[in-house]
Amino acid sequence: MLKNKHDAIAVIFANSYDNEVPSLVNERLMASIPFAGRYRLVDFTLSSLVDCGINNVSIIVKKNYRSLMRHLGSGRPWDLVRKNGGLNIVPPYAEKGIKVYNGRVEAVASILEFLKGCKEQYVFMTDSNIVCNFDFTDMIRAHIDSGADVSIAYKNEPIPYGFMNLQSTQATDLYYTLDLDGNRVTSINTNSKEYGPQNLSMNLYLTEREKLIEQIEKAYAQGHIFYERDVLAPMIETSKICGYEFKGYSARITDMVSYFEENMKLLNPDNFKNLFDGFNVYTTVRDDNPARYCSGSKVSNSLVADGCVIEGEVDNCVLFRGVHVGKGTHIRNCIVMQDTVIAGNCDIEYTIMDKEVSVASGKSIKGERTFPVFVPAFKQIL
């Protein structure tokens, strides 16, 4: 096997933690939430996988997946148009037996036949609410070195506020912390409320394909739902489950405030460098023209994507592709998604504007850092 190819496939769960960011997933799902000026959340994982030589990627979607399908298309921007493998989007009801799932066990059960037909030795499973530049190659190496049956990627960080205060009333949004002895996982804790840095699971797992099939077939037959709670936790004694610490930069979206903050954090050049200086990050190409900074505009500490036209003043903002900021308008601490048009003489602060919003001239919109105003997609503020 060539060094840059890996004997692994990947399964991405696209609707993970949707319930925690209800406004953003009104017409999309977690994986296709815009991030960092020109990306969707899933771009980061997809790109890292591809750059690590993993070309067989299944994305399991549950609902609101039209925007994701439009974004992914045939998978060309990620070089995932492959004769062998490539991109495989799995919606519910697509085949006999594929239903809307609740947990990972049911989701994976719906692609068991696909998994059985693959030839690769390993399977990565991951959520889509974490943005990072992840070295899957290194994790495979660590997995083989440790002789683990299952490896779980984790980050040593405090439990985010969003997790401590889960919005969801259906108990489907679970998070996990790991107790470790060396790298061996000795306990998987569900929805722990501990303060301070914890070994917080990234919900990114690596195991052998045949072992996964066996685990899932058994668990599904027994009516289990959650992979971590119902499959991994009970096998801690009998199997070897290892933790794999991810030490790089990551952004975890757990609620609206973290969405806002994680975008804003990228205005710090060090953070930006840490996220983008690893593997390439691919996304769809829109053929926008270069961004135009007109005479008299003022831009400070901001990320700006191609296609923007700026006539006014922009401070501490993230502007996605094709945003227009009119003359005399001043926007501060805002996230403005693709193709939103703000006319002249507006004053806007701490606001997240979804895509294709239009704001008439002279409007004033003000949120707070702890409570950014959210303007839904296609809204016209007249």
Added chain:
Amino acid sequence: MAKEMVAMILAGGQGSRLYALTDKLAKPAVPFGGKYRIIDFPLSNCVNSGIDTVGILTQYQPLVLNEYIGHGQPWDLDRLHGGVHVLPPYQQAKNSDWYKGTANAIYQNLSFLRRYDPEYVIILSGDQICKQDYNDFLEFHKAKGADFSVAVMEVPWDEASRFGLMVTDSDDRISEFQEKPKEPKSNLASMGIYIFNFDVLEKYLEDDEANPDSSNDFGNDILPALLRDGKKMFAYRFKGYWKDVGTISSLWEANMEVLNPESSGINLFDDDWKIYSRSSGKAAQYIAEGAVIDNAMLTNGCRVFGTVRHSILFAGVEVEEGAVVEDAVVMGNVKISKGAKVSHCIVGEGATIGENSVVGEKPSPGNEKNVATVGPGVKIGARAVISGTAMVKEDVEEGGKC
């Protein structure tokens, strides 16, 4: 399956008047307007005009161009039947040769054209910046019942003697050519864009090839032969933006015109006529606190901590704190270090401008055509001074002058 019209883009030119910029790449691959290469314009025009079969004739330094075109996906030209094909000279059973002239280049690829059995062939130049609907041109050609048509621009009479001119009658039928004449009889300058009926093109290229005295050039040989034989030749007046960017100063000027779409006429912000290009795939641009950007166009991957005025920055350009960039065309992945002053110049891809160095200068009135040029990949040392007329091809050491 026959195609009504196939496009052939002449992209073999060395572009020697672009000096350092075309040392390692053909002129059509020269970057333009922040995220494009010159060839994007004829290619996008083809696609936007509904032409889905395009041959690109390459000869000089084709590597960058080949890689850039690839299978044509960025222009939507990866097609089952047709699409974009790069056509370098190739070895044949007898007579292997470089392309001897523009006509010979097409002649050597007649078999490519025959595969598509076109009614018309449009011949384009790979070194012009132009937004043109070739459909309008073809409609004109058909309406006139022409054998051959050439797109022309009306130029001011006092400049006409710098151009190749088409002298026409009241019906736009061509009666005479004048190549840079002292006393122009017309102000219709040829844009080097031709439509031929394919059978006419085929016959005249074969006749031309059989003539050992021919220079195998459209302008010198084919067009005069058509005229001599009384073929129906017409001049199509094109009214949009057109610029030959064959020299450093015209390339610089055309880039500067992009900054002023309202009056210059080149509008890259046209959703109905997009110019496609291969994406750099870089992240969004970052403008730091304290940075100043005034009337500029920047592309993804740029990081600006200093000052940028009236300039175009291509993908991945870094401008460090205290650096000032003014009236400059800065191509991809250039690094401009702290305190450097870069003005009225073109900086080639991947060059490095050292700390506190000075590159180019604001020209005195009347000398605007002086544009300093730093070649691709060149390293300018700290505190070096590059004059306003310099053409730098090799690294300049710390404190050096050029």
